[in-house]
Amino acid sequence: MPDQPAPRPSATQLFLIFTRIGLTSFGGGLSGWFLREFVQDRKWMTEEEFLNGLAVSQALPGVNVSNMAIWIGYRLCGASGAAASFLGIIVPSAFVVVLIATLLSAISGFSLTHAAMNGAAAAAVGLSLTMGLTAARRVPRRAFPLMVMAAVFIAIGVLQWPLVWTVLVAGVTSVAISLWKS
Missing domain, CATH: 1.10.287 (Helix Hairpins)
Incomplete structure (x- = not known):
């Protein structure tokens, strides 16, 4: 029996998924998380659909991650999915960024803080590289x-x-x- 397509998500599910991704990701490489979440793990879209959406998101003005969240949300759940995905990736993360910025300003004098930031930056570069290699494999x-x-x-x-x-x-x-x- 062939694989049946996964059931489509609700706007609430999309909000929660994008909130989790936004709150657990740091410094870039989010398109790699999106690929894993929506293509590889949940199989809600094909890799080709995802890469087409990524290309459109990067070509549009604005933040690529926000554009991609809107595109995925709309593709999977229409206008309500686009709104939920956008709010999920932006709003909770914005609150956390303000909280972290306040904390970092208090501990910025410690060398351990700089080491932790360098490690997080290296992880983000790795995620971006993974996404780039995935896309490059598909280029004719x-x-x-x-x-x-x-x-x-x-x-x-x-x-x-x-x-x-x-x-x-x-x-x-x-x-x-x-x-x-x-």
Whole structure:
């Protein structure tokens, strides 16, 4: 018997899931948590759907995590899911950030505080790298996308060109060429 799709979540479930993710994640890499939660563990969407949503979320103005939460919520539960997901990822975390900032200002003079922050930053880099590798595995191995990727890396990482202009020019150029080829 083939696997049946998992039942769709309620807006309350989405709020609680995004609240848990927002409260237990630190410093980035949230798209990796989203991938694990919604694709791998709960199987509420395919990896391809998730990566398409991630691409849209990154292309839109605003915070990628918020955009992704809204997209996932809407995809799984409509407008109420989008609102619940957004509120779940933002509101509880905002309260905790204010509390932590107050605490950190009181203990910032201790070297253990700096060591803990460095460890958390390293974990966030690892989560982001995992997400990047997952996405890179799915990129078609064609010459043009690889050239664009390499050109953007060189322009931003090596030549230190401005991110916004580099991505804008590379994005418009690659979309135009892709449309022209098809």
